[in-house]
Amino acid sequence: MQLILASNSPRRKEILKNVGFSFEVVSSDYEEQSFCSDPYITATTFAFNKANSVFSNLKNKSEVVV
Secondary structure, three states, rough: OEEEEEEOHHHHHHHHHHHOOOOHHHHHHEEEEEEOOOOOHHHHHHHHHHHHHHHHHOOOOOEEOO
């Protein structure tokens, strides 16, 4: 099983490396466009849509996307 990071965030890469995860970075083509004034809803929706965008393009569906 391969871990996929659907983010180019240097901080997220650092966190995963520091806890010992081996992972691959795959950028999402999802465009963030604010639609809601609630920051929790906005953040969770963006995160889900980014991960879903990357997952839907994977050939091996046993990989885990974060």
